[in-house]
Amino acid sequence: MNARPVEAAVLIVGNEILSGRTQDLNLAWLATRLGEHGIRVTVARVVRDEQPAIVDAVRDLAASHDYVFTTGGIGPTHDDITPGSVAAAFGRPLVRHAAAVEKLATYYRGRGDALNAARLRMAEAAEGAELIWSPGAGIAFRVENVFVLAGIPRVMQAQFNTLAPTLRRGAVVLSRSVDCALAEGNFAEGLGLIQEAFPAVEIGSYPYDRNGEYAARIVLRSADNDALERALSRVTALMEYLGGSPKLE
Amino acid sequence: MNARPVEAAVLIVGNEILSGRTQDLNLAWLATRLGEHGIRVTVARVVRDEQPAIVDAVRDLAASHDYVFTTGGIGPTHDDITPGSVAAAFGRPLVRHAAAVEKLATYYRGRGDALNAARLRMAEAAEGAELIWSPGAGIAFRVENVFVLAGIPRVMQAQFNTLAPTLRRGAVVLSRSVDCALAEGNFAEGLGLIQEAFPAVEIGSYPYDRNGEYAARIVLRSADNDALERALSRVTALMEYLGGSPKLE
Numbered sequence: 001m002n003a004r005p006v007e008a009a010v011l012i013v014g015n016e017i018l019s020g021r022t023q024d025l026n027l028a029w030l031a032t033r034l035g036e037h038g039i040r041v042t043v044a045r046v047v048r049d050e051q052p053a054i055v056d057a058v059r060d061l062a063a064s065h066d067y068v069f070t071t072g073g074i075g076p077t078h079d080d081i082t083p084g085s086v087a088a089a090f091g092r093p094l095v096r097h098a099a100a101v102e103k104l105a106t107y108y109r110g111r112g113d114a115l116n117a118a119r120l121r122m123a124e125a126a127e128g129a130e131l132i133w134s135p136g137a138g139i140a141f142r143v144e145n146v147f148v149l150a151g152i153p154r155v156m157q158a159q160f161n162t163l164a165p166t167l168r169r170g171a172v173v174l175s176r177s178v179d180c181a182l183a184e185g186n187f188a189e190g191l192g193l194i195q196e197a198f199p200a201v202e203i204g205s206y207p208y209d210r211n212g213e214y215a216a217r218i219v220l221r222s223a224d225n226d227a228l229e230r231a232l233s234r235v236t237a238l239m240e241y242l243g244g245s246p247k248l249e
Numbered sequence: 250m251n252a253r254p255v256e257a258a259v260l261i262v263g264n265e266i267l268s269g270r271t272q273d274l275n276l277a278w279l280a281t282r283l284g285e286h287g288i289r290v291t292v293a294r295v296v297r298d299e300q301p302a303i304v305d306a307v308r309d310l311a312a313s314h315d316y317v318f319t320t321g322g323i324g325p326t327h328d329d330i331t332p333g334s335v336a337a338a339f340g341r342p343l344v345r346h347a348a349a350v351e352k353l354a355t356y357y358r359g360r361g362d363a364l365n366a367a368r369l370r371m372a373e374a375a376e377g378a379e380l381i382w383s384p385g386a387g388i389a390f391r392v393e394n395v396f397v398l399a400g401i402p403r404v405m406q407a408q409f410n411t412l413a414p415t416l417r418r419g420a421v422v423l424s425r426s427v428d429c430a431l432a433e434g435n436f437a438e439g440l441g442l443i444q445e446a447f448p449a450v451e452i453g454s455y456p457y458d459r460n461g462e463y464a465a466r467i468v469l470r471s472a473d474n475d476a477l478e479r480a481l482s483r484v485t486a487l488m489e490y491l492g493g494s495p496k497l498e
Contacts, residue, residue, distance in 0.1 A: 015453055018290045019424070020280030021468065022455065024273075027295070031269030041267045043302065044295040046276070049453070053292065076434045077454040078441035108434075118437030137434075154458060175268070185325045185357075185386075188367030192327040204264055204298070205326040206271070209403060219270065 006170035008034055009061040010044040013054055013072040013082050014151055017046050025153050026071045033160060038170030038223075039067065049073055054085035062089070062146050066168065069160075072151030074139065076118040086143050087126035096123050099131045100139050107137050134158040171223040176232045180244035183207075183214035190238045191218065198231040200224045217249070255419035257283055258310040259293040262303055262321040262331050263400055266295050274402050275320045282409060287419030287472075288316065298322055303334035311338070311395050315417065318409075321400030323388065325367040335392050336375035345372050348380045349388050356386045383407040420472040425481045429493035432456075432463035439487045440467065447480040449473045466498070 010030055016022040024046070031041045042065065047053040054073075061068045073082030087094040100123035101115075108115045125131075125141040125148070132140035138150045140159040147163055150156045180187075184207045195203045201222040208215055218235050222228040232248075239246035259279055265271040273295070280290045291314065296302040303322075310317045322331030336343040349372035350364075357364045374380075374390040374397070381389035387399045389408040396412055399405045429436075433456045444452045450471040457464055467484050471477040481497075488495035 015451065015470075016455055016468065017276070018280055018293065019284060019468075019470070020277045020282075020290075021424075023277050027266070028269045028272050031267055033269075035268060041269075042297060044267065046293040048291060075454070075456060076437040078437070078444050079453050113432065113434070116434060116438065118441075119434040121437075152456060152458070175270075183362065185362070185365060185368040188325040188327070188370075189365065192367075195327050202264065204328050205324070206265055207324060207401060209401070219265065221264075221268070 004170075006037075006039045006066050006168055007042045008039050008067040008069060009065040010041055011054075011057050011061060011068055011070040012044065012046040013049060013070055014046070015048050015079075017072075018048060026151070026156055029153065029157065030069055030071075030160065033164070035173060037164065037167055038172040039167060040170070040173065049079045049081055051081055051085045051088065054082060055089045058086055058089035058146060062144065066145060068146045070146065070148050071156055074122065074148060074150055076121050080121070082148055083125045083141065086146055086148055087129075089146075090126055090143060092126040092128065092143070094124050095127045096120065097125055097129065097131060097141075100125070103131070103133070103139065104137065132159055132163050134162045173221050173223050174225055174228055175219060175221045176228060177217055177219045177249045178232065178236055178239065178246045179215065179217050179249055180239040180246045181210070181213060181215050182239065182242055182244035184216050187216075187238060187242055187244070190242075191235065194231060194234045194238065197234070198222075198227055200227045201231040203231065203235070253419075255286075255288045255315050255417055256291045257288050257316040257318060258314040259290055260303075260306050260310060260317055260319040261293065261295040262298060262319055263295070264297050264328075266321075267297060275400070275405055278402065278406065279318055279320075279409065282413070284422060286413065286416055287421040288416060289419070289422065298328045298330055300330055300334045300337065303331060304338045307335055307338035307395060311393065315394060317395045319395065319397050320405050323371065323397060323399055325370055329370070331397055332374045332390065335395055335397050336378075338395075339375055339392060341375040341377065341392070343373050344376045345369065346374055346378065346380060346390075349374070352380070352382070352388065353386065381408055381412050383411045422470050422472050423474055423477055424468060424470045425477055426466055426468045426498045427481065427485055427488065427495050428464065428466050428498055429488040429495045430459070430462060430464050431488065431491055431493035433465050436465075436487060436491055436493070439491075440484065443480060443483045443487065446483070447471075447476055449476045450480040452480065452484070
């Protein structure tokens with residue numbers, strides 16, 4: 001447990017996300033897993049496969065967060081430029097790492113495939129970067145407080161599972177939620193008063209359409225379990241009072 | 250058609266996206282629709298429901314893009330702070346707009362619901378903002394080059410459909426793709442040579458796992474249809490040559 005919360009940023013690299021062709025799934029997965037470690041994702045960015053955009057984002061985010069997690073752009077093709085861009089962001093040369101070459105050599109030998117020039121690019125990272133070991137051909141690196149991970153969810157997840165035990169943990173934020181059949185405008189004033197009474201609890205209201213009827217989910221988040229439960233019972237009582245049939249989730 | 254491409258940024262506001270609880274769907278939808286208008290999304294950011302974070306992002310993105318589209322944080326509850334933050338970003342006061350009050354009054358009268366103080370907050374936006382009319386209670390605004398839209402996909406989509414005809418159009422980027430049963434490392438060198446030969450075509454390679462076998466989708470994008478088709482036939486020939494059973498999609 002740390003007094004100061006541990007904060008992270010996620011940087012998603014890839015034209016395919018910004019064209020709308022591919023639906024990103026990595027942010028939600030990383031945010032959930034980091035939350036379990038008491039690490040709060042405070043911002044995410046999606047940038048194109050262009051070195052200046054990646055460099056600027058890495059510099060900005062690394063300076064203002066405990067950790068940065070990048071996803072995408074670490075393969076063998078010409079559009080995979082994340083490792084070189086992260087190296088440039090820290091003013092370090094891009095070098096070939098022997099441990100990574102060895103891992104790739106073993107992997108491709110096992111498949112009867114060639115470790116050619118394109119694949120050797122995957123062994124390149126900033127000078128002084130630390131290899132993150134994971135099954136398969138994927139090579140992830142840590143450079144200072146930046147973790148450079150794959151874009152393919154399955155590969156990225158294996159890489160995260162390898163590095164997770166090395167992360168500094170913060171206070172885990174607990175979460176409770178209650179669902180109700182009310183329009184937000186009918187409980188907004190009361191909910192605002194509860195939020196004022198419980199500054200240690202973050203209360204969010206997320207309206208949605210339930211078969212054409214108004215509905216909303218109220219999410220309460222706090223590292224203080226006692227405050228969380230007291231705020232939750234106040235919210236539930238407000239929903240009961242307004243006839244909103246609250247359901248704890 | 251414009252010589253200069255029209256560029257947009259998407260700003261997603263919401264703690265629920267950054268906690269991993271809610272999967273964002275708005276970026277992919279907006280990017281696809283904007284692409285159809287020849288408007289390229291060059292960056293996206295996700296920020297928390299906190300005024301300084303929203304203000305900084307709006308200032309940054311509005312200064313460097315033709316358009317910014319924000320989603321989320323325009324409802325009646327205490328955590329809906331996007332309109333006030335956008336006003337602050339432009340140094341304008343937040344004022345109640347008569348046209349928005351009238352729309353809300355008509356809407357809630359029709360439902361037999363009260364237009365209370367919480368709901369009247371939805372009529373507030375930067376001084377000089379332009380109301381974007383759409384069905385339902387949702388109130389979207391345009392402030393300079395920033396469109397302030399809802400977070401609920403269905404509502405956001407209706408708002409976008411209203412504003413879309415007002416957007417400046419760029420050259421529509423055409424896209425073709427080909428799927429193959431190859432590991433990226435086996436075609437990376439050849440694909441890089443094709444990319445060099447066709448600088449007007451953006452070639453992306455997206456590997457994936459097809460029932461435990463390597464596969465990749467190559468996406469070619471260009472505003473120049475002739476270059477696109479020639480590059481595509483080169484890529485297809487490369488895949489044939491390597492025994493990758495290319496399939497046009």
